[in-house]
Amino acid sequence: STSRSLIKLKGRGIPFSHFLPSFLPSFLPSFLPSFLPSFLPSFLPSFLPSFLPSFLPSFLPSLLPSLLPFLPSFLPCLLLSFLPSFLPSFLPSFLPSFLPSFPPSLPPSLLPSFRPSFPPSLLPSFLPSFLPSFLPSFLPSFLPSFSFFLPSSFLSSPFFFFFFIFSQYQEGHISCTVLISHSTYFILEHHSSSPEPATQRRIDVPLLTPWLAPIVWDGTFDEDILNEQFQGRNITIGVTIFAIKKYVIFLKLFLETAEKHFMVGYKVNYYVFTDRPNDVPKIPLQEGRKIITLVVQNYSRWQDISMHRMEMISNYCHQLFFKDVDYLVCLDVDMKFNDHVGVEMLSDLVGTLHPGFYGASRETFTYERRPKSQAYIPRGKGDYYYMGGFFGGKVQQVYKLTKACHEAMLIDKSNRIEAVWHDESHLNKYLFxxxxxxxLPPEYMWDKQLLGWPAFLRKMRMLAVPKNHAKIRNK
Ligand SMILES: CC(=O)N[C@H]1[C@@H](OP(=O)(O)OP(=O)(O)OC[C@H]2O[C@@H](n3ccc(=O)[nH]c3=O)[C@H](O)[C@@H]2O)O[C@H](CO)[C@H](O)[C@@H]1O
Ligand SMILES: [Mn+2]
Structure with missing residues (x-):
């Protein structure tokens, strides 16, 4: 909204004392001799009748263009202020001697008095304009004689402009044209645009897939906006984690860190699939969040445990998930939350880039390469290498995914083949x-021990919890 009005913000401008230290030593000796003789005689005897004709021709051409848009609103003030008249006669003689000493001394003396309404960002536009430069030199010598002509109350009134300057002032999403005088300032035009998005453009990472799905890097989204969008929807997010046999030891850290970082403020159902329900830790949960323990069978091989997650998730879609949750996030249990994971990750169908293959060439992806497997992806094909331990989406989509992967694994089994990376291979085929x-970028699942901390990784939202494979698998 743009309003053009003369809004008086503040009846106080730059205190005179701020100028004094910077100008007195340098300018007075030089300016007075040149200025006074030429100016005073014509000025003093009769002020208004004589000055207007002489100053207008020299003064207006330079100032008018910038002045014109605002003229109607402040013409009265302009007319009342006589000072512009002396400028033409004053400046040519004065400026050369004055300018060299000016810029270094101005900012320190100006800045304190401008705060907080005029932050330093204003100064660059302020300085180039010549007006402030003459003031400090002019006023002290002039003021005593000048004050004869005007009542002192008027001198200090905001409508009396010893000097004025137009400037563009921009801070955040507010921009305005300001008229600054010695005693006050006015905002002539105030423009408030919609706020800048609180995101930067990331140039160090890909932000879109070739099919234009966002890759949700830190810095590319505004949590507040997303929360506004989601909070009205009253969604429940389901998390599936499998803690079978020894893997129950990961539950505590997983759940505790999830309460700190995962979907904070939203309703969350943790579905813990386990064969050891008594080992599911009792963790204090935030309001609206609960742990639902689902007792399931175990398998002797860890690969079977991992793979049968697809079957169990798809089965429980009908029993529970369709009814109780809107989104499902399917995670490995040997991980911990380390930073915000929120609604920015929610979408119909979500895959996560495997940290070990981020930036690697397609040829190195460990897709299943044997055509006999349902997970087969030919060389030269495939988009990304997704990780088996972090996927999700709307329940309907996760149902389709897990069901398809489970069925593909059944076919593989009947063909006596097991995909090289088990469920992860099938997930990659499905998402292909x-x-x-x-x-989701590898921010959402990183392994600090293996991969260090590269520059593109601004956040590590989840981290792998180191585990001793020999001690924990198949136990
Ligand atoms: C981070 C990541 O991408 N992990 C994937 C990766 O292996 P990982 O080496 O991460 O596999 P893993 O040992 O974590 O097993 C996968 C998951 O199965 C569950 N589990 C496994 C064994 C067990 O005895 N009890 C138990 O509950 C548990 O939830 C575990 O997190 O490859 C696997 C298939 O090879 C799966 O695709 C994993 O999702
Ligand atoms: Mn794992």
Whole structure:
């Protein structure tokens, strides 16, 4: 909204004392001799009748263009202020001697008096304009004689302009044209645009997939806006984690850190699939969040445990998830939350880039390469290498995914083949055929021990919890 009005903000401008230290030593000796003789005689005897004709021709051409838009609103003030008249006669003689000493001394003396309404960002536009330069030199010598002509109350009134300057002032999403005088300032035009998005453009990482799904890097989204969008929707987010056999030891850290970082402020159902329900820790949960323990069978091979997650998730869609949650996030349990994971990650179908293959060439992806497997992806094909331990989406989509992967694994089994990376291979095949609508960068699952901390990684939202494979798998 743009309003053009003369809004008086503050009846106080730059205190005179701020100028004094910077100008007195340098200018007075030089300016007085040149200025006074030429100016005083014509000025003093009769002020108004004589000055207007002489100053206008020299003064207006330079100032008018910038002045014109605002003229109607402040013409009265302008007319009342006589000072512009002396400028033409004053400046040519004065400026050369004065300018060299000016810029270094101005900012320190100006800044304190401008705060907080005129932050330093204003100064660059302020300085180039010549007006402030003459003031400090002019006023002290002039004021005593001048004050004869005007009542002192008027001198200090905001409508009396010893000097004035137009400037563009911009801070945040507010921009305005200001008229600054010695005693006050006015905002002539105030423009408030919609706020800048609180995001920067990341140039160090890809932000979109070739099918235009966002890759949700830190800095590319505004949590507040997203929360506004989601909070009205009253959603429940389901998390599936499998803690079978020894893996129950990961539950405590997982759940505790999830309460700190995962979907804070939203309703969350943690679905803990386990064969050891008594080992599910009792963790204090925030309001609206609960742990639902689902007792399931175990398998002797860890690969079977991992793979059968697809079957169990798809089964429980009908029993529970369709009814109780809107989104499902399917995670490995040997991880911990380390930073915000929120609604920015939600979408119809979500895959996560495997940290070990981020930036690697397609040829190195460990897709299943044997055509006999349902997970087969030919060389030269494939988009990304997704991780098996972090995917999700709307329940309907997760149902389709897990069901398809489970069925593919059943076919593989009947063909006596097991994909090289088990469920992860099938997930990669599915997400190759059904492109995710959102892709999570490796921020969402990182392994600090293995991969260090590269510059593109501004946040580590989840981290792998180191585990001793020999001690924990198949136990
Ligand atoms: C981070 C990541 O991408 N992990 C994937 C990766 O292996 P990982 O090495 O991360 O596999 P893992 O040992 O974490 O097993 C996968 C998950 O199965 C569960 N589990 C496993 C064994 C067990 O005895 N009890 C138990 O509950 C548990 O939830 C575990 O997190 O490859 C696996 C298939 O090879 C899966 O695709 C994993 O999702
Ligand atoms: Mn894991």
């Amino acid at each position: 055929l059904h492109k995710p609508t959102k892709v």
